Amino acid sequence: MPKMINLMVACAENRVMGRGTKLPWHIPEDQKFFHDETAGKSIILGRICYQTWPRAREDGRRLVVITSNPSLATDGVQVARSVPEALALAEELPGEIYVNGGERIFEEVLALDRPMRLHLTQVHAVVEGDVFFPEWRHIAWREVSRREGSDANFSYTFLALERVVASDKDEVRRGPV
Numbered sequence: 001m002p003k004m005i006n007l008m009v010a011c012a013e014n015r016v017m018g019r020g021t022k023l024p025w026h027i028p029e030d031q032k033f034f035h036d037e038t039a040g041k042s043i044i045l046g047r048i049c050y051q052t053w054p055r056a057r058e059d060g061r062r063l064v065v066i067t068s069n070p071s072l073a074t075d076g077v078q079v080a081r082s083v084p085e086a087l088a089l090a091e092e093l094p095g096e097i098y099v100n101g102g103e104r105i106f107e108e109v110l111a112l113d114r115p116m117r118l119h120l121t122q123v124h125a126v127v128e129g130d131v132f133f134p135e136w137r138h139i140a141w142r143e144v145s146r147r148e149g150s151d152a153n154f155s156y157t158f159l160a161l162e163r164v165v166a167s168d169k170d171e172v173r174r175g176p177v
């Protein structure tokens with residue numbers, strides 16, 4: 001049985017999640033949630049996400065960076081050339097797998113048929129940017145939790161969604177026993 005994959009993302013109403021190599025907003029409550037949720041975890045992330053996250057190696061995180069540059073490997077950081085290679089490495093690390101993007105990595109992971117939880121901060125604004133979270137709403141999800149938040153600039157919703165897998169659909173078809 002492969003491990004649960006957790007995807008961590010904050011995106012705007014127009015699915016924007018990045019501008020260049022940066023986040024398109026500063027939302028301290030979401031930043032704190034992100035750091036707390038990923039502390040001590042095994043994390044897969046793209047090269048830009050890694051290089052622009054100064055605290056990535058802190059708080060006991062074990063990292064698998066997807067890149068063509070093997071020299072990025074260092075203490076607590078493994079490198080992989082592709083998403084399947086990164087998943088194979090993360091499978092051997094302790095705990096559930098967290099995927100922190102970027103765009104192509106999210107796209108490839110969302111296309112997999114395996115257990116998945118989406119930690120989605122929906123930022124209730126249309127935001128300018130050029131990096132997008134791929135469309136996720138065509139996939140069947142079950143809402144696990146929801147919490148509202150806001151600050152002076154944005155209102156947002158913290159959602160946890162779990163993918164409905166084939167065996168769940170069978171349960172739904174069969175109905176309760």
Ligand SMILES: NC(=O)c1ccc[n+]([C@@H]2O[C@H](COP(=O)([O-])OP(=O)(O)OC[C@H]3O[C@@H](n4cnc5c(N)ncnc54)[C@H](OP(=O)(O)O)[C@@H]3O)[C@@H](O)[C@H]2O)c1
Pocket residue numbers: 008009010011017018019020021022023024045046047048049050066067068069081082083100101102103104105108131
């Ligand atoms: N709002 C959020 O929650 C959130 C989450 C994640 C990212 N972001 C934003 O997104 C942007 C960064 O994401 P990004 O998509 O531009 O970059 P990225 O995925 O972090 O990094 C891109 C690099 O990673 C490697 N790579 C990525 N996907 C790959 C794949 N499928 N196969 C092989 N190699 C792959 C390549 O590295 P090499 O060139 O070294 O070979 C590629 O040039 C930033 O703006 C960031 O703030 C936002």
